[in-house]
Amino acid sequence: MIELRCLNKKMLEEFIGSGEFESFDFLPITKHRALSQIRNPKASDEDVLLALAFSDGQLAGYLGAFPDELQVGDQRVKFAWLSTLFVHENFRGKRIAQQLLDMVFQKYGGKIVMTEFTPEAENLYNKTKKFQYIAPKIxxxxxxxxxxxxxxxxxxxxxxxxxxxxxxxxxxxxxxxxxxxxxxxxxxxxxxxxxxxxxxxxxxxxxxxxxxxxxxxxxxxxxxxxxxxxxxxxxxxxxxxxxxxxxxxxxxxxxxxxxxxxxxxxxxxxxxxxxxxxxxxxxxxxxxxxxxxxxxxxxxxxxxxxxxxxxxxxxxxxxxxxxxxxxxRYLFHKDLLQVLPADFWPNFQDGDGDPVFT
CATH class of the missing domain: 3.40.630 (Aminopeptidase)
Incomplete structure (x- = not known):
């Protein structure tokens, strides 16, 4: 049985200080990265920062989310960048990655963006048929x-x-x-x-x-x-x-x-x-x-x-x-594109998203 758990700022801070965090064979996040996520000025108290998947009580996979905002005219549109999607090889074949994605999609109302993805992750995202490429940066x-x-x-x-x-x-x-x-x-x-x-x-x-x-x-x-x-x-x-x-x-x-x-x-x-x-x-x-x-x-x-x-x-x-x-390349969730003007262009700089941190 797969159990999914979402962590906001308070829950993530408690998690990295817990004995449970230290007990895992592999870590879903480092402490310094978690603290950086918690201190993100654009992260609200309820935003999901980390999603965990457990199989029969064992950590099986995780998905990171980095909250952000797009300026659209006079409005700010909340969304999240996805990062660090991982499922341990012992638990693959159980659609855990898809379940993690679906849960985070739901939490952010489909307002999701991705960049700097691996070919394997890109294939997975495209299989969901929920994403669309915007013009890449050259x-x-x-x-x-x-x-x-x-x-x-x-x-x-x-x-x-x-x-x-x-x-x-x-x-x-x-x-x-x-x-x-x-x-x-x-x-x-x-x-x-x-x-x-x-x-x-x-x-x-x-x-x-x-x-x-x-x-x-x-x-x-x-x-x-x-x-x-x-x-x-x-x-x-x-x-x-x-x-x-x-x-x-x-x-x-x-x-x-x-x-x-x-x-x-x-x-x-x-x-x-x-x-x-x-x-x-x-x-x-x-x-x-x-x-x-x-x-x-x-x-x-x-x-x-x-x-x-x-x-x-x-x-x-x-x-x-x-x-x-x-x-x-950039992938935008189709639900996010629906709330953006047809001529909207994000005008991202090199560091926008999570690339600036790595």
Whole structure:
């Protein structure tokens, strides 16, 4: 028999402090991620944050929900992003994933959105016939370091024995790249780097249409789902730790010392993402800043869906060794689309949803 349980903020806080939580063979959430969810400014006291499935008293699967809102004219439409859908292999074949989905659909009245899903999860969502794709975001991935020892064996495991040679090749290539970048240098840009949004930045953000305000962005930076460190929690099957994980709130100033660009950067194990970008003028100074940041932080890869920024970064003056197109798809529940205007466009930034946390 399958038992389903929904946890709101209060129930989730009690759950992670209970002996029951510590007794599971696998965890449905980490404590730091749970606390981040509980502190989400857009989560009400009754919103479902985590759904659990039990089979004969044993934890069999779970589904995470991240409450959010869409600005539609003068109205705010409540919905949730889905994440971390998992059913343990010992309990598969019992339609547990479908039952978890149906329960969360009901709790949110079908107002559900998803992105950054795995191919397996995407197939499951499409089988429900309750979702529709909206236009995807088209982005770019830029590479700054040779990573053959990581990429080639992953794509072709049969050549894993060549890793020592590939590592040496990477070292030589990256030494030459670093040397070239050192002598090329970078342009001077007036900027500030912070770990929170200050009053000047908050006032600047008021000029823009945005999905998250200063309070919410500060919440993101103060409540990460990934903690820096070499350890890992083997009982939690999604990301919880990385060797390096950090947010940077960046302020760029023009020649008259006026604030012209603000951005939230996320750097995880050498992978840089431009999660939020707010700009009044062109992005040349921000591009110049990124060149310096990439060199100083030893960035390997940059992923960006910021169309205007990507036009600047594809220029030859922005140094990289390779670039390729990226696509981020979104699935909207059909019940949510019915309450949105036919011409509604969410205008999501890279960090909207839960990608900003991971």
């Amino acid at each position: 982005g770019k991935r830029f590479y700054f370091k040779s990573q053959m020892a990581e990429i080639i064996p992953r794509k072709k495991p049969a050549v894993s024995f060549l890793k020592p040679i590939l590592r040496m090749t990477d070292w030589v290539a990256n030494f030459l790249i670093s040397t070239q970048n050192y002598f090329t240098g970078s342009k001077d840009v007036a900027f500030e780097s912070r770990d929170f949004i200050d009053e000047e930045s908050s006032a600047f953000l008021e000029k823009f249409q945005k999905h998250r305000n200063a309070e919410e962005l500060n919440h993101v930076m103060a409540n990460p789902w990934i903690l820096p460190g070499n350890k890992s929690d083997e009982r939690y099957l999604f990301s919880s730790y990385s060797k390096a994980f950090q947010y940077f709130w960046i302020k760029i100033f023009d020649e008259e010392k006026n604030l012209e660009t603000c951005a939230l950067l996320q750097l995880r194990d050498g992978h840089l993402k431009i999660q939020y970008l707010f700009n009044e003028k062109d992005l040349r100074r921000f591009s110049d800043f990124l060149q310096r940041f990439i060199r100083e932080k030893n960035v390997k890869v940059l992923t960006s869906y910021q169309t205007k920024l990507n036009a600047e970064l594809t220029k030859k003056s922005f140094r990289k060794i390779y670039q390729k197109d990226q696509e981020r």
